[in-house]
Amino acid sequence: MKNPYEVLGLKKDATDQEIKLAFKKLAKKYHPDLHPDDKQAEARFKNISAAHEFLKDKDRRRRFDAGEIDASGAEKQQHYYRDYAGPSGGSHASQDGFASNEDLEEFLSRAFGGMAGGMGAGMGGMGGMGGRRSGGRAGMKAQGQDVSYTLRVSFLDAAKGGVNTLQLPDGKTLKVTIPEGAEDRQTLRLKGQGGPGYGGGPAGDAYIELHIEPDAHFVRKDDNIHLEVPVTLKEAVLGAKIQIPTLTGPVSLTVAKGANTGTKMRLKDRGIRNRKTGQKGHLYVTLKVVLPDHEEPELAEFLQNWTPRTAQNPRKEMLS
CATH class of the missing domain: 2.60.260.20 (Urease metallochaperone UreE, N-terminal domain)
Incomplete structure (x- = not known):
């Protein structure tokens, strides 16, 4: 993912409210429902959702601003890179810039959340590296992407409250509880009803914007x-x-x-x-x-x- 601030068109000192508003504005513009069969718009929407998810996590945002992690959430472990020694320095590092395969595996483990063991197994002829860290840490977990929808609600349902059914693009349905006194353009959050998580992580959330229909009387x-x-x-x-x-x-x-x-x-x-x-x-x-x-x-x-x-x-x- 690119710099999350650039994806949302924000500066580094943006407030939480500015981040939220920027996400809502762009999500409406590039939502897949408004651009059927447009792969570029779909990809842009995914990037926007990922950037919003990244920046709303206060700890990840702080670490990114401090230069501790990159936009993918990976650790920046520059201290594992070693310059070549001078003529009198004895042994030289490998041309990868790491002193040994163990250092390389340690770097991959930190950068990719413990996936180095699997990567090493797939790199089996590289100096006996495969299988050396078969245990490793658990696989990287990530929350699923948030999704945004709009739902048309009758005037009386908004005034009195009720339960409406939202038809999703994939044919599934979602039950949405309309609170009594709901207002036009009010956004409801359905926790865990968004995209599936990665590596056992929690599902994302669904954000439902209500469009209240006018009444005849x-x-x-x-x-x-x-x-x-x-x-x-x-x-x-x-x-x-x-x-x-x-x-x-x-x-x-x-x-x-x-x-x-x-x-x-x-x-x-x-x-x-x-x-x-x-x-x-x-x-x-x-x-x-x-x-x-x-x-x-x-x-x-x-x-x-x-x-x-x-x-x-x-x-x-x-x-x-």
Whole structure:
């Protein structure tokens, strides 16, 4: 892997938040779902994920910044390299730059997490090196890559919470629990649901970005819900009890006599639960008076013969 800072387009002094934001931005841009059959984009996405995984590990990042390890996580064991001795120095090192095969094996063991024994076995004619360190240390372990997905969620599922099924590119499915009061573009982390680990290491994580679909009636503003409710002319003039929808089902609402378009009412604690405080917002209802869909001759005749007690010009302010 290249320098992880360069992969994410960051400087060495980047904060944890800047690293996270850079990863999310690039992951969205190069996600395989957006570039099907594009091997370059897939490779770029893997590099981005690997760089993010590397830098979010505080210990690995510290050691990389200090020059103790390289971008692959391998130790930098420069002190095992030995210069050639001068004419009077006695024996010379081998042309590999190591004093002996034992030194070379020790270097490989440190650099590749104990894999030198296997490598030595595969290098069997090199001065009897194979099998000398057959025990070695355990194989290198690494956490699997994190993966990112987007999930479309209905307004009501986001408001009330629920469980949705995410269809993965390989045909598998993933159960995603939507928390009550989930917000648009909120990212959920599913631990251990990412790529498989290496050498017995833990699996990576899955990051699910929620895309909340708009509702036909409800509009969310912070933790409050706003709802426009149509009422008939008769209901507005004479008053009535009507049924209106809420997040948890229909409820009865009293419309006062003489209600008008724009009249607002509040239903306490009928909004969305705040994830931090646990308190619920409110449902704000705005009335909208609607005329009959079809002709009403009696209503037309009444209005023709009706003289209001108080003259009214609803457009007065507009014309002044």
